[in-house]
Amino acid sequence: MPATPLIAYSHVGKAFDAGRLAAVDDVSLDVREGEFLAIVGGSGSGKTTLLRLANRLIEADKGRITVEGLDVRAVNPVKLRRRIGYVFQSGSLFPHLSVVDNIGITPKLLGWSQAEILARVDELLELVRLDRTTHRDRLPAELSGGQRQRVGVARALAARPRIVLMDEPFGALDPLTRDALGEDFRALHIKLGLTTVMITHDMAEALLLADRIAVMRSGKLLSLGTPKELAQSRDGYVAQLLNTPRRQAERLAALLPQDGES
């Protein structure tokens, strides 16, 4: 594991409502190069705020955040965002732009040639497993939820970022699609050598996809570690979060007989 973290939060704080509501409270967290980090927490835990602080969609009040070794405050926020992929929960594709134009938006902003953009879009459609002849010129409204989210992932990857931030990317999908997309993305993460930070409220999803898991509650980082390390946490909330998938797994195992058993 390399020594320098790709994203580093150091005593970071952010409050809304003129300081009355602390969304992120003194969080320190390193995201290592190449890792898949999941941030788990309930609504209002500050996980989305923490994610958005990294590409300056939200500005921090306190502390210091570095991305690729540079303090984000010293970097032009627009240039910073063009280097970091971002996937939204609902896809948030631009409804008036075709699939090609949605995926090609960041390269276009970076001034790539039209030929480069089209080649890259085709490459990405293949990567996210969408048929390029049928999907390229469609509008987002003509796609299914899963297809939209695949386009959202392709858009985030378009300008070959090293870092991808994902805000509950699979939360709004049906279970089958969700599972398939999660697995596909995990494969991409490895294949492309990405550093991924994914927000989810679903501990099972975090356990299945991520290398490490950060647990947040009321703006504070409660616990950080691999699934094994988390299992040893003595924090009650963490234990409670882990209990749900564990119980579900046991019950499912009992309900669904495996091959060779009867």
Add this chain to the structure above:
Amino acid sequence: MSILADPRWRDALSHLADYLGSHVRLSVAALALGLIVSLPLSIAARNRPWFRSVLLGLSSIVQTVPGLALLALFYPLLLALASITLRWFSFSFSAFGFLPAMLALALYSMLPVMRNTITGLNGVDADLLQAAQAVGMTERQSLFTVELPLALPVIMAGIRTAAVWVIGTATLSTPIGQTSLGNYIFAGLQTQNWVFVLFGCIAAAVLALAVDQLLALMENGLRTRSRLRAALGGAGIFVLVAATLIPTLARSPPSYIVGAKTFTEQYVLSALIAQQLRDAGLSASAREGLGSNVIFDALAANDIDVYVDYSGTLWANQFHRSEILPRDKLLAELKTILASQNITLFGELGFENAYALVMPKARADALGIRSISDLASRAPALSIGGDYEFFSRPEWTALQRAYGLSFRAQRTMQPDFMYAAVASGEVDVIAGYSSDGLIAKYNLVVLDDVRQAIPPYDAVLLLAPKRAGDEALQAALKPLLGSIDIADMREANLRASGSDAAASPGAVARWLRESSSRR
């Protein structure tokens, strides 16, 4: 005779290129100016609640001002501005016609555009704004590639509303000297030419619909990213503008412009003057339907060359004099005052068109009323009707003071309907005009002004400052002086109030010239 066989349709059609052309150019210019101002303002205001409410508040206030008043207000405003720029920068511009009309209409177009642009931009999903930021757009890129395209249907709806409003309201720019389809409507209302009124209304409605549909086509093209449809819409509007531009540019402007106020007699007299000039080999055109507050200033500013005014109107309204002088003295004094403004009082036409108290002859006889003095004792039981300005004019104050007049009720009405109203007994007395042909038609009688409370109202020819030494013009106009008597003028006005082709101002003017040359 079927209504479509009426020769006045052809007459109306012959003016179409001119009126429609002016109307389209005015509307397009006003709309373009309105958009140039209101689109950037709305964009700047979209994230500033305070600025937004001020902007929408101001434009709503503008909207509550009636279109006619807004147009009329711009004229004196620009006139004052023109005199300031002349003094300070020795540069002046015409405050007449196109400019005030365009500015007023541009202002009028702003509310729907601003309201819809702000609503449209604020209606863009907040998640998409976040997404635009997250993919690395600057604020400007977000505005142009995401916010404006998504708000486009709402913005275009506002622009279409504005276009329809502007085209409709542009018909009201006739009284401030801008030729428009309103010329049909104003002239038609004054001369009871319903063919003209109908023609003007239909033309304005068709134009508004056509522009609305072309804009809809453009919007549809932009939204569905069909370049063809967007281009067709744009080309349609371009063709419309170009088509109205070509005939106007090809024609050389007439050398003399004859002004006319907004009533029948003025339409007849301006037609008469124009005919007289053409017969003398000069080119002339009439600028009709000008407001009585606008026409004098337009003459003083050389925007029109000649028109007929009335001595008493100039005396009391233009120069705010209240003393009553004998007619010769009044004319002499007027001539001096006008000369100080470089305006030539060329001479009297021969008749008076004074305000006069008028009632049905039978009723007057029954009540034993012959003069205004007789009326005074009966007045408390009677009602009086007058045109829009009469009751605020100095003549009314003078009458009340001289005779102690006090009526049971006073009503303001459209001059054309006033005579019918008094004939049918809806009002007892009206403040009519002494040269009006309807006096004879309805068997009405003019009550004697024994105390001479109403100043003399001789019809006089006024010439613009730049025409003071124009001998060709003056030679052509000379024969008109003293040539029209009150009986001829009444007859002419009566003929002009008819509703057939012989009642057109041009036809009546020809009759009037023949009649006066016989004497």
